[in-house]
Amino acid sequence: MTIRLPVAIAVALLAPIGVATLGVLAVAAGERAGATPFAGLVPRNSAEAAGLGRAAELLRFLKEGQDPRAVYPVRPEILSSAILRATTVEAAMWSRQVEMIKLLERQGAIDGSEERKTLACLAADLKIDDVVEHLAPDGLSGCEPGQALARVTARTSSVEYTR
Amino acid sequence: MTQVAAVEAAATVDRRAVWVSYGYALVAGLAMGHFLLGLPIQLTDSFGNMLKLSGSWGELLYGEFTQNAYLRPLLWANLKLVYDLSGGDYFTWFRGVHVIQLLMLVVLYVALVRPRTLLDAAVVPFGLAVLFGMHTFAGTIREAFPINTHMTILILCFGAAIVALGRYHWWNDPVAMMLFVVASLTVETGLLIWVIFVGAALVGARGTSRAGLAGLLVLLAGYFYIRFALFDVGSPGLVERSSGFGFGVLDPDDLVARFGDNPAWFYLYNVVTSALSVLLSEPTAGVFRVTSAVLEGDVDVAMMLNLIATASVTAVICVFAWRRRGAWISRRFDRDDRLVALFVMVLIANAVISYPYTKDVIMSPAGAFFAVAGFVALRNLLHALPDRLAPGMAATAVAAALIVSGTWAVRVIGTHLNLRTGAYVERNEWVYAESSLADEGVVLTESDRQLMRQLRDDAIFVHPPPPPLEPPLRALLGSE
Numbered sequence: 001m002t003i004r005l006p007v008a009i010a011v012a013l014l015a016p017i018g019v020a021t022l023g024v025l026a027v028a029a030g031e032r033a034g035a036t037p038f039a040g041l042v043p044r045n046s047a048e049a050a051g052l053g054r055a056a057e058l059l060r061f062l063k064e065g066q067d068p069r070a071v072y073p074v075r076p077e078i079l080s081s082a083i084l085r086a087t088t089v090e091a092a093m094w095s096r097q098v099e100m101i102k103l104l105e106r107q108g109a110i111d112g113s114e115e116r117k118t119l120a121c122l123a124a125d126l127k128i129d130d131v132v133e134h135l136a137p138d139g140l141s142g143c144e145p146g147q148a149l150a151r152v153t154a155r156t157s158s159v160e161y162t163r
Numbered sequence: 164m165t166q167v168a169a170v171e172a173a174a175t176v177d178r179r180a181v182w183v184s185y186g187y188a189l190v191a192g193l194a195m196g197h198f199l200l201g202l203p204i205q206l207t208d209s210f211g212n213m214l215k216l217s218g219s220w221g222e223l224l225y226g227e228f229t230q231n232a233y234l235r236p237l238l239w240a241n242l243k244l245v246y247d248l249s250g251g252d253y254f255t256w257f258r259g260v261h262v263i264q265l266l267m268l269v270v271l272y273v274a275l276v277r278p279r280t281l282l283d284a285a286v287v288p289f290g291l292a293v294l295f296g297m298h299t300f301a302g303t304i305r306e307a308f309p310i311n312t313h314m315t316i317l318i319l320c321f322g323a324a325i326v327a328l329g330r331y332h333w334w335n336d337p338v339a340m341m342l343f344v345v346a347s348l349t350v351e352t353g354l355l356i357w358v359i360f361v362g363a364a365l366v367g368a369r370g371t372s373r374a375g376l377a378g379l380l381v382l383l384a385g386y387f388y389i390r391f392a393l394f395d396v397g398s399p400g401l402v403e404r405s406s407g408f409g410f411g412v413l414d415p416d417d418l419v420a421r422f423g424d425n426p427a428w429f430y431l432y433n434v435v436t437s438a439l440s441v442l443l444s445e446p447t448a449g450v451f452r453v454t455s456a457v458l459e460g461d462v463d464v465a466m467m468l469n470l471i472a473t474a475s476v477t478a479v480i481c482v483f484a485w486r487r488r489g490a491w492i493s494r495r496f497d498r499d500d501r502l503v504a505l506f507v508m509v510l511i512a513n514a515v516i517s518y519p520y521t522k523d524v525i526m527s528p529a530g531a532f533f534a535v536a537g538f539v540a541l542r543n544l545l546h547a548l549p550d551r552l553a554p555g556m557a558a559t560a561v562a563a564a565l566i567v568s569g570t571w572a573v574r575v576i577g578t579h580l581n582l583r584t585g586a587y588v589e590r591n592e593w594v595y596a597e598s599s600l601a602d603e604g605v606v607l608t609e610s611d612r613q614l615m616r617q618l619r620d621d622a623i624f625v626h627p628p629p630p631p632l633e634p635p636l637r638a639l640l641g642s643e
Binding site for chain 1: 187190191193194195197198282285286288289292541545546548549550551552557560561562564565567568569571572573575576579587590591593594595598622623624627628629630631632633634
């Protein structure tokens, strides 16, 4: 049996677009059914949302009652393979968005000058100048370079890591 | 058409092809509708408009007839109607209207191109891919104000073409006039309705009578009288907004400095580049991005795919025109000829309307008719092909079809991915709404603030963000 040329060309025109449409349809149907096909990283807690810079999801987790100062597990691909536990505010540093820090501040996640200082030191270790400027507008003092970051990293290997 | 010819034409239509085509169009439309529902009502472009809608009908319409530069009262009437009908459930109504509009568009597309055989039906997905994948289409789905006006115009344009190319009924004339009034008072590209009816008549379509066409001419004159003499609305000047030029975008101040004395050359540039952007996807929004990338040796694959995709459809349309030149010269037009001729007329008129500034979405009617003409040209080419060719030539033809179809498949996936990226971007804007409005010095009343909180909560909590998509080859597929 031989295939007519117009039919062969029609099939060639149909095939890639048909596959693309099926793919889009599968994603749409999957999502309607509650699955997340082809989804990138979907944050599982407020720390992961903050680390990924997903402000809307962060707010949703906080509204659901998650504590921005509690330590949460964070998957290695989100912050660093060396940092698997962090508070939401700490994780937010890795988003490198000063807006995210301000948002958490408005949510009452940063409490008191000592905490601001600690976070400013962490921002300095990560070289996020606008966050440093925001958290320590009068300049940094008392930061040991690398210490704040080391404290967060140490938590990963620590047995006790909750609040 | 004589009765015998009508019966013959009907007899050659394979009903399976018709059902399959409409079915596919609806499924593709529903899949995109799912992605449209992922978008929240926007902070930018929508929140400010919705604040304006809380006023009375009288104030709203009076204000729109008497403002400067734009005459779009029915755009606002449309928004106000849905706003009032929603009873406060804004997300469901405004996003729902967008999905319904999309479904109407795909149904009208199939009605316009009329697939008659299973071979035609096999080309429908390609035609819809061109419709969805054109860069001019992106603005009709990615944004809303909170109804997308440009999508409204696409629907009215396809509706007008169906009436203009169809059989004459007494009601066609009033329908034509109503379509023109609604479209032209919605946004300036609505004037294309006039071009469609008159253009169709020029190539022998008899959907509207001479009296109907005369009525449309009177309405067009009335439009210009209202716009320029009665309300002195005028037209947008150089200071209205930024516009692409050459390899970059010029701000209004730059535009005035460069073309203030004689803007004619700038307007001509806009007209020519607007038309080229539909035929080649280069330039886009007045900026020669691919050319610039080539000159700098920084071309990426996605850019080239866009160029290949659009240029190949243009080439197929040119082949169609060349093959039909004899019939056209002797003024023997069939429906497919008329559809291609309408594309050319809409393209030219749409480009002329775009003279003040270039923006991809303004060319969306021409882009939509490009998808119609592309389908028609391709269907004719398929039917004209011999059943057999030398194996080498046949393999080359099939490979070319696969490549072209592949480029459009990439563009369609990109359209969906960009909608999902948009869902993320728009929601993030809502997170920072209060602080960003305060930074801009916007003062809100208590009721304004209440509306803002409702829309923000809708965007973030009630309709939570769908997950971003990271399919294989993400960088190739999405441009945003």
